[in-house]
Amino acid sequence: MSTPTIQKTFHFTEAPPQGNFSIAERPVPTPGDGEVLVRVEAAALNPADWKITGPELIHVMGVLPLPLGTDGAGVVEVVGSGVTTLSKGDRVVFQGWFAPDKTTFQQYTIVNPAFAAKPVLSRVHELAQPPPFWGAGPSPSAGTPTLILGGASSVGQFAIQAAKLAGHSPIITTASLRNTSLLTSLGATHVLDRSLSVDALVAAIEGALRGTPLLYAYDAITYADTQSVAVRALAPGGKLVTVNPVPLSEEDKKAAEGMTIVFAQGNVHVPFHSAFGAEVFAQLSGWLEKGDIKPNPVGILTKGLAGIQDGLKRMEENKVSAVKLIARPQETP
Missing domain, CATH: 3.90.180.10 (Medium-chain alcohol dehydrogenases, catalytic domain)
Structure with a gap:
């Protein structure tokens, strides 16, 4: 034809x-x-x-x-x-x-x-090739925690899988709890209820971290409240990737001092x-x-x-x- x-x-x-x-x-x-x-x-x-x-x-x-x-x-x-x-x-x-x-x-x-x-x-291969996020040898991200806001979104689902490939642990995400099974199957270790208040989510993230500093976060939704959760949960010097250029509130600007915040153009x-x-x-x-x-x-x-x-x-x-x-x-x- x-x-x-x-x-x-x-x-x-x-x-x-x-x-x-x-x-x-x-x-x-x-x-x-x-x-x-x-x-x-x-x-x-x-x-x-x-x-x-x-x-x-x-x-x-x-x-x-x-x-x-x-x-x-x-x-x-x-x-x-x-x-x-x-x-x-x-x-x-x-x-x-x-x-x-x-x-x-x-x-x-x-x-x-x-x-x-x-x-x-x-699925015939048993050994995984390292993804291109690092060079030869172990991933520098191995064993470090990461936070992914909006894990049930399309971008969030792939961010969870990329975090798993890179060796992050724990992998903490927010979503509707009805999606817990899906997200844990992709690599999330903690699924937190996205409907919680900003303060409640930050407290839940701190509980999942158990004292380990959070240096990496990916906001796959990027509304004012999700971005606020990220900057308040990150440790000083942390890095945040956003998908929308949402301005920070004055309070969040203070929390984000010393952090690196970048907007990802996903194409x-x-x-x-x-x-x-x-x-x-x-x-x-x-x-x-x-x-x-x-x-x-x-x-x-x-x-x-x-x-x-x-x-x-x-x-x-x-x-x-x-x-x-x-x-x-x-x-x-």
């Missing part, structure tokens, strides 16, 4: 929050040198897909209408010149980018092979992340094969791309927990 020339896409006809969504048609792009065209079989929804504002979208995309989506899985359809690591028919997981031909809320997209991995179903297409991202993707197939990294539980949206709008609304209304919502673009009516 030949590759079609026209595809269906889910996009904004105007920039949000005022903009409207629609299913429309656009040309199937042609891969350039060092690129492949992937038939998108699954496109994942992210909070950024509804949180990102109109001016931000216009800045990164530059055009209307605006297709979105940056997480995908599919089958290689066309291989561009110079590509040696992928072949037509390969199944891949990949990360897209905020460019019309590289987003995932469409039936076909352009993928950089450096940011794609072949998923495998068997490997960002230039200063590309080298690290390529290294991660080079090892991802092995991690999946060994079960060191487990995908999120998923919730499948009906109607293909047409189901995305309802999925985004559910996420905005905080009605999604511990699952990654997935649309199947090829099933679009």
Whole structure:
């Protein structure tokens, strides 16, 4: 079967929050040198897909209408010149980018092979390769505690697994307690009730630490209250990674004096992340094969791309927990 020339896409006809969504048609792009065209079989929804504002979208995309989506899985359809690591028919997981031909809320997209991995179903290896968070030898993080706020979110689930790979212990996380079994299966040693007050959570974290200083925290949600928990729980000189640039209150600024707080842009297409991202993707197939990294539980949206709008609304209304919502673009009516 030949590759079609026209595809269906889910996009904004105007920039949000005022903009409207629609299913429309656009040309199937042609891969350039060092690129492949992937038939998108699954496109994942992210909070950024509804949180990102109109001016931000216009800045990164530059055009209307605006297709979105940056997480995908599919089958290689066309291989561009110079590509040696992928072949037509390969199944891949990949990360897209905020460019019309590289987003995932469409039936076909352009993928950089450096940011794609072949998923495998068997688990035949017994020895794990060290992840790229350190060089040769034992991890410098081994035996040190870490705190992950929002462990049941998609980012939180992978942060827990990365912390386990890096040897952190204990791994303390916050979540709805109904997700305790899932998070402990991923590597969390303590699951604390996210509905507790800031003071109660800080006290519970201190209890789990048993006097050991907390030097690392990852806030996978980053609201004012989650960030407050992190800075109050961290020891002097601690390091905090956030996923939203939320200003600190005056009280929290005092608590955070001497700490390092950084905002993580979680996309490997960002230039200063590309080298690290390529290294991660080079090892991802092995991690999946060994079960060191487990995908999120998923919730499948009906109607293909047409189901995305309802999925985004559910996420905005905080009605999604511990699952990654997935649309199947090829099933679009």
